[in-house]
Amino acid sequence: MSCWEIVADYAFRSLGYGERLLPRSDFTLCQQVVLIGSGMIWNVYFGAVALVAGFALATLVALGKAARSPWLRKPSEWFVFVFRGSPLFIQFFFAYFFFLSLKQSVPALDPLTSAPVGAALVLFLNTAGYSAEIFHGALRSVPRGEVEAAEAYGLTGWPRFRRIVWPTMLRLAWPAYTNEAIFLFHATTLVFLSGFPAAGQKGDALYYASYFADQTFNPFVPYPILALYFIALTLVIVAIFGAVNRSLNRHLPAARRPARPRFLPQIVR
Amino acid sequence: MFAYCSDPQVLDGLAWLSCYLTTGKHMAIYWAVGTVLLLLAITGPAALLFGFGGAVAARSPVAPLSWLGRGYIAIVRGVPDIAFFLFFVIALDQGLEYLRHLALCPDWDQPVRQGSDFLVCPQAKLPLSSAPQWQHEVYGFALAVLTFAIVFGAFAANVLHGAMRAVPRAQIETAEAYGMTPRQTFRRIVVPQMWIYALPGLGNLWMVLVKATPLLFLLGVEDIVYWARELGGTKTPQFTDYPHGDWRMWYFLALLVFYLGLTRVSEIGLERLMIRLSRGQATLGGAAQGGVR
Numbered sequence: 001m002s003c004w005e006i007v008a009d010y011a012f013r014s015l016g017y018g019e020r021l022l023p024r025s026d027f028t029l030c031q032q033v034v035l036i037g038s039g040m041i042w043n044v045y046f047g048a049v050a051l052v053a054g055f056a057l058a059t060l061v062a063l064g065k066a067a068r069s070p071w072l073r074k075p076s077e078w079f080v081f082v083f084r085g086s087p088l089f090i091q092f093f094f095a096y097f098f099f100l101s102l103k104q105s106v107p108a109l110d111p112l113t114s115a116p117v118g119a120a121l122v123l124f125l126n127t128a129g130y131s132a133e134i135f136h137g138a139l140r141s142v143p144r145g146e147v148e149a150a151e152a153y154g155l156t157g158w159p160r161f162r163r164i165v166w167p168t169m170l171r172l173a174w175p176a177y178t179n180e181a182i183f184l185f186h187a188t189t190l191v192f193l194s195g196f197p198a199a200g201q202k203g204d205a206l207y208y209a210s211y212f213a214d215q216t217f218n219p220f221v222p223y224p225i226l227a228l229y230f231i232a233l234t235l236v237i238v239a240i241f242g243a244v245n246r247s248l249n250r251h252l253p254a255a256r257r258p259a260r261p262r263f264l265p266q267i268v269r
Numbered sequence: 270m271f272a273y274c275s276d277p278q279v280l281d282g283l284a285w286l287s288c289y290l291t292t293g294k295h296m297a298i299y300w301a302v303g304t305v306l307l308l309l310a311i312t313g314p315a316a317l318l319f320g321f322g323g324a325v326a327a328r329s330p331v332a333p334l335s336w337l338g339r340g341y342i343a344i345v346r347g348v349p350d351i352a353f354f355l356f357f358v359i360a361l362d363q364g365l366e367y368l369r370h371l372a373l374c375p376d377w378d379q380p381v382r383q384g385s386d387f388l389v390c391p392q393a394k395l396p397l398s399s400a401p402q403w404q405h406e407v408y409g410f411a412l413a414v415l416t417f418a419i420v421f422g423a424f425a426a427n428v429l430h431g432a433m434r435a436v437p438r439a440q441i442e443t444a445e446a447y448g449m450t451p452r453q454t455f456r457r458i459v460v461p462q463m464w465i466y467a468l469p470g471l472g473n474l475w476m477v478l479v480k481a482t483p484l485l486f487l488l489g490v491e492d493i494v495y496w497a498r499e500l501g502g503t504k505t506p507q508f509t510d511y512p513h514g515d516w517r518m519w520y521f522l523a524l525l526v527f528y529l530g531l532t533r534v535s536e537i538g539l540e541r542l543m544i545r546l547s548r549g550q551a552t553l554g555g556a557a558q559g560g561v562r
Contacts, residue, residue, distance in 0.1 A: 085529045086398075089484060094521035097517040186350065219363075223352055230347065230349060
């Protein structure tokens with residue numbers, strides 16, 4: 001069987017298209033590369049959904065944490081504490097069994113017990129918790145002078161937030177937020193190892209990598225393939241977030257702009 | 270456990286619960302909590318040791334050693350830690366068995382890897398197939414500790430590498446002016462001063478380590494996640510004196526609360542340590558973020 005046939009059979013196996021049976025014997029390198037790559041579709045899906053939705057909630061929670069009214073502040077603080085203070089692995093397990101028992105009483109909530117909905121929801125809340133803490137820290141370091149200048153120009157309330165506070169908050173938070181995005185994509189590999197079932201063996205990249213490692217009893221091929229995929233994904237994230245970072249900082253004089261984004265030394269050096 | 274527990278059918282309310290929570294299997298989950306704390310106690314210092322080694326290697330003037338250190342830091346940070354956990358547990362096991370195989374059975378002529386099998390001579394098995402159960406458990410736990418130490422060592426190496434570079438340049442120049450060799454400078458000036466710069470990052474790493482302990486489950490250790498699934502599952506009256514429905518949700522809720530408590534206590538402890546260590550120091554705490562949550 002040529003490699004192209006394997007691509008045709010397995011490229012979208014993780015979504016349920018193509019060959020139904022996973023390879024059982026005579027594993028080739030091509031099969032492992034294609035199938036693990038097919039699983040990456042789920043990692044990208046989980047990461048992207050959680051990141052986009054989490055960004056909005058994180059902004060709200062960060063504002064809630066900074067609010068003066070305890071009715072807004074306390075729930076926000078607890079939200080961040082619960083999602084940052086407990087392991088994501090346990091959150092997945094708890095959520096899955098919680099959704100299972102919810103299904104008993106409300107059958108309409110059945111989709112929550114499947115990974116694409118339920119696990120995405122947990123990841124969304126989790127990343128919202130972590131990002132809210134980052135945004136909250138950035139919100140507190142928005143220079144006082146900028147806010148005072150905005151007030152002097154007659155900007156208050158919503159326009160002041162949208163045009164002055166929020167862009168500065170994002171600019172300050174961006175290096176840390178990039179880190180958060182990278183670790184979020186790494187965390188997506190936990191989904192199918194916790195309670196959520198991979199129905200019909202439709203799993204993510206790590207699911208297929210560990211499948212091959214179990215079948216061949218040789219971890220030295222599938223895991224490096226997985227590692228290369230993730231390094232590539234990390235580089236893509238760094239590139240996208242770097243572009244946004246440049247756009248956020250475009251009004252600053254060139255000399256004050258960091259030559260390299262601050263997050264870079266931590267990840268690829 | 271208590272005297273009134275002999276006939277659980279007639280009990281109800283708190284009395285039933287007190288008996289239920291002290292059955293033999295529940296004792297196993299309490300021991301598993303001890304396993305988690307033991308893992309933390311061993312892995313913390315071990316990871317610090319690996320991290321120190323990695324950081325020293327990364328700043329070595331010998332190029333290959335420096336590449337090795339930098340590669341160690343970069344790769345473990347660029348790839349999901351969970352993948353590393355799953356990889357190292359098999360890889361370390363096979364590596365150790367292969368080394369023993371080479372040492373113990375020099376005249377074994379078949380290849381070790383045959384298709385989908387990894388075959389070493391029976392004397393090289395780790396632990397020996399005749400070994401008692403506890404040796405298998407200790408071996409599994411030791412592999413898990415080593416895996417944790419390697420992965421978190423890379424994070425620690427990153428933090429310590431940064432901290433070593435944060436020691437003010439003037440301090441090192443002064444040491445050189447006094448005629449100290451690079452080795453002396455490193456031991457007397459850099460290492461004692463780097464800790465205050467490393468502490469915020471190491472504190473963060475500790476929190477990440479605490480939150481990574483449930484991954485022991487993936488490494489095949491019978492830890493709290495294993496027991497929570499085991500004990501929470503539906504129990505019928507045929508097999509137990511304490512039948513109940515699917516309680517896994519409540520068991521995992523308890524684990525969630527346990528970890529929230531553990532991280533909160535760590536947070537308070539680290540805050541106190543930071544205040545004590547930074548007394549009289551003019552530093553800005555930098556923060557490093559970890560991987561597992």
